[in-house]
Amino acid sequence: MEPMVIEVRGVLQKRKHFQLGPIDLQIPQGYVTAIVGPNGSGKSSLFRLMLDLAKPDAGEIELFGERVGSGDDTMMKQRIGYVPEQAIDVEDSLRADQKAAFISQWYPSWDLNRYQELLRRFEVDTSLKLGRMSKGMRRKFDLAIAMAHNPDLLLLDEPSSGLDPIAWKTMIDAIHRYMERGDRTVLMASHIIDEVKRLADYIVFIVHGRVLGMYEKDALLESWYSFYIDTGEGAVNWKAMPGYRSAEPNGGSMYKVITSEALEAERWCTASGVHITGKQKLELDDILTALIEQERLRIRS
Ligand SMILES: Nc1ncnc2c1ncn2[C@@H]1O[C@H](COP(=O)(O)OP(=O)(O)OP(=O)(O)O)[C@@H](O)[C@H]1O
Numbered sequence: 123m124e125p126m127v128i129e130v131r132g133v134l135q136k137r138k139h140f141q142l143g144p145i146d147l148q149i150p151q152g153y154v155t156a157i158v159g160p161n162g163s164g165k166s167s168l169f170r171l172m173l174d175l176a177k178p179d180a181g182e183i184e185l186f187g188e189r190v191g192s193g194d195d196t197m198m199k200q201r202i203g204y205v206p207e208q209a210i211d212v213e214d215s216l217r218a219d220q221k222a223a224f225i226s227q228w229y230p231s232w233d234l235n236r237y238q239e240l241l242r243r244f245e246v247d248t249s250l251k252l253g254r255m256s257k258g259m260r261r262k263f264d265l266a267i268a269m270a271h272n273p274d275l276l277l278l279d280e281p282s283s284g285l286d287p288i289a290w291k292t293m294i295d296a297i298h299r300y301m302e303r304g305d306r307t308v309l310m311a312s313h314i315i316d317e318v319k320r321l322a323d324y325i326v327f328i329v330h331g332r333v334l335g336m337y338e339k340d341a342l343l344e345s346w347y348s349f350y351i352d353t354g355e356g357a358v359n360w361k362a363m364p365g366y367r368s369a370e371p372n373g374g375s376m377y378k379v380i381t382s383e384a385l386e387a388e389r390w391c392t393a394s395g396v397h398i399t400g401k402q403k404l405e406l407d408d409i410l411t412a413l414i415e416q417e418r419l420r421i422r423s
Pocket residue numbers: 137138139140159160161162163164165166167168207
């Protein structure tokens with residue numbers, strides 16, 4: 123098994139109207155892991171805890187085997203590139219190259235050539251003050267800054283927010299290239315299904331501050347299906363179907379049934395004489411919707 127770059131153990135953060143956790147999570151080295159969840163589910167809060175920008179009420183986080191918040195973390199932070207969800211306002215009056223010059227002092231591995239190459243590819247106008255940049259250009263600049271010291275770990279909070287389609291493709295390509303070496307790690311929060319599908323090896327679903335599971339992406343997309351089933355005259359005990367999630371009438375004696383264990387469910391149907399007339403893979407957003415619904419029912423019960 124590959125080493126873990128991030129280990130989150132029993133992390134809890136209590137706020138007036140929101141509780142994050144307790145969260146247990148392990149992020150493996152050498153892969154892109156995407157955190158997917160609705161607005162306000164706690165994705166940015168989790169990033170901030172990982173970077174010691176906020177303190178948990180309980181639990182602990184380790185990055186590269188070192189406990190976050192336990193002392194001088196300069197070396198640890200030098201191995202990380204972070205793109206926050208919101209650009210930092212206090213830097214608005216700086217020009218791009220002033221910020222880069224400032225940041226480069228913190229990172230012994232700062233690579234000027236790489237920085238300039240990223241700016242060229244993203245078409246960032248470095249003569250502008252940061253506060254004068256459009257939202258998308260600022261985002262591209264932040265990405266270039268986060269990647270220019272060749273970090274071992276990239277933490278990206280909704281990296282494509284504000285990017286036009288061309289910049290989006292450049293970003294996807296830049297992340298693919300960054301991962302080519304094989305030992306680097308990305309943890310990103312994203313709402314963009316296409317982005318998650320193209321980049322992620324693993325997906326973490328987070329809803330209402332709780333992690334609902336971490337899945338290998340390809341296995342996940344192979345296992346969630348809608349089956350269209352003709353029940354004929356008889357009733358079917360849906361709950362006995364492996365991975366059963368929901369069943370809704372679909373006209374006449376037809377039902378649309380969602381399972382998260384497609385292979386086993388299909389075998390079960392064959393063995394039980396249940397006739398599948400059609401099947402369809404679920405997209406990531408449909409899977410998330412089904413998980414959110416289940417979480418709502420769990421909270422209500
Ligand atoms: N500084 C803060 N003080 C109190 N509550 C906060 C603070 N920051 C965030 N919250 C609350 O914590 C919850 C989680 O917010 P967070 O920004 O982590 O979610 P998110 O999943 O990143 O959302 P989005 O997808 O909208 O970016 C929300 O209910 C939010 O209102």
